[in-house]
Amino acid sequence: MIHQPHNTQMGFPTKPMSFLCVLVFFAHLEPIPLAESAPDYTSLVYKGCAKQAFSDPTGMYSQALSALFGSLVSQSSKAKFFKTTSGSGQTSITGLFQCRGDLSNSDCYNCVSKLPVLSDKLCGKTVAARVQLFGCYILYEVSGFTQISGMEMLYKTCGATNVAGSGFEERRDTAFSVLENGVASGHGFYTTSYQSVYMLGQCEGDVGDSDCGDCVKSAVQRAQVECGSSISGQIYLHKCFISYSYYPNGVPRRSSSSSSSSSSSGTRQNIGKTVAIILGGAAGVGFVLICLLFARGLMKKHDDF
Missing domain, CATH: 3.30.430.20 (Gnk2 domain, C-X8-C-X2-C motif)
Known part of the structure; x- marks a missing residue:
């Protein structure tokens, strides 16, 4: 059994409740936990890579693909969807990007700008590829690639x-x-x-x-x-x-992925933390005052003896 230490400075033993007061005080200073945020919009969901790599002895496909990616990334700061073709004839490549409808232009650009590097890393120089992140995706197909049903x-x-x-x-x-x-x-x-x-x-x-x-x-x-x-x-x-x-306990309040909304959401969260600390601190201070009054009462009883 662990024995409670005694404090003889005040002339009476420290009561267990005094220790409890300190614990409760610090517990009240903890901010209220916030709901978990949605997954990062740049998190990888899946990749789809064609099995066939394109033969590119002259570098024409690589140039067309690089130009395509550059065009898609530049457009992503202005639009949520863009489709275009790069190159000509048999070396032409058609591609597109799409961002989730609730992303801001800056978040869309940030999302799409990661896709060319990911596509090259995950698929290499294949005749077709699709890389889906949580907030956006990119798709390209070399001319003549077999089309699939939209419902597939x-x-x-x-x-x-x-x-x-x-x-x-x-x-x-x-x-x-x-x-x-x-x-x-x-x-x-x-x-x-x-x-x-x-x-x-x-x-x-x-x-x-x-x-x-x-x-x-x-x-x-x-x-x-x-x-x-x-x-x-x-x-x-x-x-x-x-x-x-x-969500059995109710859908948590979701923040938009837009920069302005994220900013206001962050402000709301900071305000929530501040209010939690202030309320917790006030409750803690009140509890400590009760503890002090309790201790004062014990001292008075001790003096009476």
Whole structure:
């Protein structure tokens, strides 16, 4: 057993409550924990690389690809989607980039500017490649590359936690219906929250509203089959993608990825921490005063004896 040390300076033993007062005081100075932030928009989601590398004895393909990347990166500071072709004839390369609809121009540029290096590192000089980050993706195809259906699934991931039998699937499916309608009326990008389910959907920038709705509907059906009662999921088709997450305790307040919004979000977080410290400090000071009054009472009793 650990014995409490005695303080004889004041003429009476230190009470356990005095030690408790100190612990509680410092505990109150801890800031209130904040909700976890969304994943970094430059985090890698997946890569898709053609198996065939292009033959480039004259360097024409490399030049065209380098020019394509330069054009895409420069446009990313002005737009969320851009598609272009570089080179000519058999050496032409068509490519595009797209940023998530809620990214600012500066964040879009920051995201896209990382993609050429990643593409070269992950895929090399292949005839086609797609690199998807959380906030943007880049895609290029050499002239003559076999086209694939816009509904073809490129990548999926489903959360490891299942919430079957809790009414989750009904809430998720209702949110899916809202997403299907919203992404068409939102011209290719839409987010929504419904009863603790957060949804996001986006179509490639050159897809019409009707085709976008069809693509997202197909992605939704894939999510229902592939992910079942998983607490979260992401489905990437060639021309659109969706993601969803279920938060049993309520969808956390999300900050936009835009610079201005991030700044205001950061300010709100700092204010939250400051308020937490002030309130915690005030509560702590009040508690210490109670402790001092308690100690004073003990001293008076000791003097009376």
